[in-house]
Amino acid sequence: MTFIGAGGGTVAGQVVDPRGPLVSPSTPKTFRVGVCCLISAFLALGALVMAGQAAVRAATNCDDGDVWNRFDGNRSDAQRVYAVRGKIRDRKINLCLDPGNTDNDSAASIWVMVAGWNAFEYAQVGYARIAGMAAPQAFIEYNDGENVAPGWARIFLPGIWADAAQHTYVVDYSGITGKLYFSIDGLNKGSMPWSPDFEWSTPWEGQFYAETWDLGDDVPGVAGARADWSLLAVQIAEPGTWVNPEGEQLTSDLTAYKNGWTVWPTAFQTWTQR
Amino acid sequence: MKRQKTLIVGLGAAVAILAITFARPSGFVTASPSQFEALTAALAPHGMVLTGLALGQTMETAVPGPVGGSRAMEVAVATYGKVAQPIVYEGRLTMPDQDPPIQSVPVYAIQLGGLNLAPFGGPASEANLHRELVVFVDAASGRVLVAITVR
16 A cells, blocks of 8 residues: 555545545445435436426416307308208317316317307207317217206217217207207207206207317317318207208407318308417 | 434424325225115116126126126226216116116216206205215126116
């Protein structure tokens, strides 16, 4: 062993720091490794949390402070409507989903509807995607406009929606039972369990809309692959036959939500273009 | 020795924090008889009849090779997401209004809770939000048959 001077040098070929070891020689190696692991773990945790928050801000554009219905489509409000029909093309739905936040209000849907005169009185069928869902699904929803039973219900019907496919949706009132029935492609998919005769105000109207809940949600369809609507029709008597809707006027509640007639007044398109 | 103990406690705390942060609970809760009763009552007005399996019957005897509650829960969560721990029911579902009709099909009903679902019709009061989505999974095929929101 050689020792050269007091200002530093080598000990058995190793550089010796004249200030002495940075870590006390009495500190166990496992302790030093443990401290490093602990610090690394907390740093990694912090980095992941911050990265997650950044991803939410950058990728979603969700605005939970401005959640409200926004529509794209039209209504037939010049007639007393007993039934409504529309053929809609299935398109993917882009939502402003907050990754990991399953409590958000993000949702989008596209549907045909018979609606009562007051708000929240409606029966609709179409397809929808809400926060948490991997893909859109056909759905039925009805509402009596009240906060008490029977209230409202939403029923999802998997196995029908398929990107670019088309389905014909119908909501049809029966004067025999006094109830509304829902069908997709001619197959009955359920009925409203109570009669709108006793729950809704009149007159009823037909509606054909895409709808979203958040500014960051898209209505189905994009410029190059729009959501096509066709076979639009209503029944204005019960029993009745299908006739063209009247009083239709395409409207959009957000400039990013586009629409246009292909065959007025029975076919149009809706899509999102941001 | 004291430092080593501190180290172990510190590392333990770090591991616990990481575990809690990234935990993906995979279990589920099996429904109690009263929960089953409450669910059947909530479904009945919507044309969905959920009945229990016959006395002494299990899903294994009702369906050859059932997918199992865990698999059914995985399917439900993958399709609709999850907030709270799901509750799993076993029973038979009948929906005569459906075309083709669903007649006494053995199902796992997966109740996904902790939701705040408002009707598409518009913003709703707290009292009118639906807190649960019940997903019916065919016990034989593992496919989702139908799902419905309940208050």
